Amino acid sequence: MKEVENILNELNTAQQEAVQCIDGPLMVIAGAGSGKTRVLTYRIAYMLTQGIDPFRILALTFTNKAAAEMKERIFKLVGGSNAKSVIMGTFHSVFYRILRAEGDKLGYTHNLTVYDTDDSKSVLRSIIKEMNLDPKVYVVNTVLSRISSAKSSLLSAEEYANNHEITQIDAANGRPHIAEIFIRYNRRLKNSDAMDFDDLLYYMNVLLRDFPEVLYKYQNRFQYILVDEYQDTNYAQYMIIKKLAAAHQNICVVGDDAQSIYAFRGANIQNILNFKRDYPTARVVKLEQNYRSTQNIVNAANAIIKNNKDQLFKEVWTSNEEGDRISIVQSASDNEEAQFVANTISDYKVNYHVDNNQFAILYRTNAQSRALEEALIKRRIPYKIYAGVSFYKRKEIKDILAYFRLTINHYDEESLRRVINYPQRGIGATTVEKVIICAREHKVHLWDVVDNPDAFQLDVNTAAKVKLQEFATKIKSYTAMLQTSNAYDLGKHIAFNSGLIDELKSDITEKERLENVEELLDSMKEFTEKEPETSFNEETGEIITEYFPSLDRYVENVALLIDDDQEKEKDLDAVKLMTIHAAKGLEFDYVFLTGMEENLFPSSLALNTRQELEEERRLFYVAITRAKKKLTLTHCKTRYKFGSLQFCEPSQFLDEIPECYIKTTKKASAGRGAFAQQRQGGLFSKSYPSTFTTNLKPVASAQPKPKVIDNPLAAQVGRPATLEDIEEDTRVYHSKFGYGMVVSTEGEGPEMKAIINFDTVGTKTLLLKFAKLIIPN
């Protein structure tokens, strides 16, 4: 174990203060790149050197990755079982563990299943169908988000239904039945002995609220609480923390209000802004020295975030070198933007011998990745996209996990429905429907009917009944093995015995899915052989150092896991592509932030309120502060959106960067005037032919891209027209028809048309997205 002095010597003054202040409430405002994780881990290490019992320390994170990383780093600092024994994990996983132990008080069992978002949606779909509601009105996503935010605000379904304000909003939106759906949804989950993600927080609150002895127990257990990313907590999380910390007040929250970017998921920035109000005696430590980025980047980021009203004061600074100025580059189209980025990366690699993995290309929306990918492929630059479906959300993985879950919990309705006829075993949709109706009529579980159709006078033919019972028998045979076979043995048995493996093998195109199942089995093997982590019995507080690695243990662990192949990713030398959200917490030498355009970033959907715009600005702040050495912002004049070509204006955020940090000057005028400005020069002045040729094999989807609107005449006679330009009596120039006057317009957005009376060729009706009109000088 490291000595106390050593731990403290590696920290600056503010960091030391944050580390040593272990009693009483503390808020650490950690600016970007200020060594937040370092403080968190050193703080825990420090506490351990002070003789604090690791079992008394609770550290909550938002991601499994963050928890794992912290664990590893603490282990390196202090080593041994001490580090392992700190209760560290995501909000959801820690509370899931507690709820499994205490859930009987709320009418759940210790086999409690967690439904992920897909499961929730599937339940909702079936309820909406059962209620004969129009799925086009009751859009699953909308309904789920209503329910989710209610739960995050600790509103029960009944309170929701009885709240006039809420029901009136729903009614006004034409969805008066959401409250009823909510009630049924909860009932369905309860009946399945399942909780969704929000329930894990909601019921943890209920537990602490309604059972004083439980509250007392955990207040006593967790005498030191640390919360990472506090700015992203929602109300439910906030309340849990508040209740747990109420007795001892040893609560340390770490975060950065400037990096709060998850309001759309219920995160409430007020939690961090109001910490002082909640804990008047709280100490506040600000980590303001940035160790990551150049002065230009840090200063630009500071200047931008100043435009937000909701924030805590802090002045981030760095002693790093001044560095390159920020480049702003305009391209004619999204494809050219992508080519520019790829070419620049190539240049850097050649000139400065930079590895691929020091580059990141960031964007606001996932859809933007395609053009970038194609350009990188052309340039033969290895890349990896960080997005898409996580391993545990893949169909084949969910299928096999559904078998596991059903084995453990027969009442898990979603799992039952998922696998009852997959692989096909002659239990068709009609039979399943009848089972559902029958179960609802008798108010029993689907499983009960499947297991014993005759007991409930199920109205299907004998053959179907036999098949149902065969299925139930099969599952029960798995259940019987839970105590005798370890997770790997049973998992493998189920994979083969259920027919799942054969099903995947039979279809040659499913090879990847088969491999994924094999990978899952590998991970089960690893789990089975792994030395168990120290745990403790929630009920008795007894420390458990050994347990049988059974399937239910495995599922418990995997239920809330997302990342899988972190290890592989670490040494992968590839350019990284991801959304800005996904980039939070990461850093790269060279960052390209693409699509700096109005309506894309900031998103057109975030322009309604100041709060929304401020969140976009924080997102911009996060993006900028990812860069260590060099930041390049790109935007283009046209971009394909939803399949049609759109004109784009530079993002208003570009105007917020003081010119002294920008490589190429940018005139102050925003909006129209800024549109035609050229932003080239310096390092990026080199132009690349737009028909960049290589002798490589063509890109996967090598369809010829529609020719970009890039009219060379524009520079001579005027600027390209935007949709907003076109109105009655607007004077325009067309490369083929010459000058003319707009007579009238019809339609909106990409489909907007204009009737134009041309001086020489007469009246024409033009679809504006194709017309390449120019506003004459």
Add this chain to the structure above:
DNA sequence: ATGGAGACCTTTTTT
């Protein structure tokens, strides 16, 4: 039962 055509809808997404 199963698959193909067409309609529809697009932000971000730690669990």
Add this chain to the structure above:
DNA sequence: AGGTCTCCAT
């Protein structure tokens, strides 16, 4: 454009 969902035809 592209993915997902629905519905209809086979």
